Structure formats: structure tokens, C-alpha cells
Amino acid sequence: NSNDITEEVEIVGDSEIEVSVQINKHSEIPVKMTTITGQTKDGYTITDVSMDIDVIDVVGKDEEIELVKEIILDPIDVTGESETIVVTRDVRDFLRSTQLSVRNGTPHEVNSTVTIKPEITREFTVSLTNIEVAGDKPDAEIEDNVTISLRGVSEVINQIQEDSIR
Numbered sequence: 001n002s003n004d005i006t007e008e009v010e011i012v013g014d015s016e017i018e019v020s021v022q023i024n025k026h027s028e029i030p031v032k033m034t035t036i037t038g039q040t041k042d043g044y045t046i047t048d049v050s051m052d053i054d055v056i057d058v059v060g061k062d063e064e065i066e067l068v069k070e071i072i073l074d075p076i077d078v079t080g081e082s083e084t085i086v087v088t089r090d091v092r093d094f095l096r097s098t099q100l101s102v103r104n105g106t107p108h109e110v111n112s113t114v115t116i117k118p119e120i121t122r123e124f125t126v127s128l129t130n131i132e133v134a135g136d137k138p139d140a141e142i143e144d145n146v147t148i149s150l151r152g153v154s155e156v157i158n159q160i161q162e163d164s165i166r
Contacts, residue, residue, distance in 0.1 A: 026103050027065045028055040031091065032072045034112045038079030046078065047153055048115040053107055056091050060100035068098055076114055084115045121151045124162045 031054055071094050076087050089110050102108040126146045
């Protein structure tokens, strides 16, 4: 069977047995970050993509392990999403086309988390005294305060102070 041998085998009596055991190599294969496809619902944005495992411990023949350099997970579609999603992928599905298997007692599932947060828009009025003309228009003049709109996640936008905008 596919169980790892972890204990000694005891032979009882005067019987002799002959055992043939294939010794497999084990290796850690990197799991690559998933690709994100689609667009979130209007007014929402992706703020983070993470995985709970970045390597999988596999066993198999040396030559088979050498062929598999990495595991690339299937894309995650976020079309129309408005909240964080977690997608669980079983790497054994990827390994089915090989002669490798996940080492006993080690994780075989990878959870990919796509953090989605609502965006906000906030307006700022920039005083003339804080405006400096840069570039190739040194003679340009601004005759009034400037109002700008910034859009992003609230954790970032709410930290912006109006007097820090120049």
C-alpha cells in the first residue's frame, strides 16, 4: 500500500521471508501563487492574495521528482465578488498526471485567500499655497484651490491628511 514504513518488522517463528521494497525520494516542491481573473463588483478591490502553504512534501522516484519543478494552482475567478473568498485546492489533483504522491502525514490542500474590501472616495481641497508647478511649464499659474478625489480602501484613504497633499 502507500503507507510509509515507520517501524521495524518482526518475524515470528522459523519462517523466512523475502521482501522487496522500493525506496522513494522525498522532496519539497514549491506551490506558486494562483492567478486572479475577472473583476470584482464595482466599488470593491482586491487588497491581498495569500496561500497558507507554499511547498508540498512529495515522494516518488528521483527522475519523476526532477521533472516537477513547481505546482501552479488553477486561476481564481473573482468576477462580481464583493467579499473575501477562500478557495481550497487539492494538490493531489495536480500530481495525478505524475507518479508522485503527497508524503503521508503532510498537508495536501492549499487554501488561497483573496481579500476583497470596499473602496471609498474622498475629496480633498488643496490650498494654493500647497501647489507647486513642476515640469516644463514653469510659467503656469493656478488661480484657485484645487479639489481632488481619491479612491481606495478606507484603511488607506482615511489616513490621508488634507494638509499632507502637495
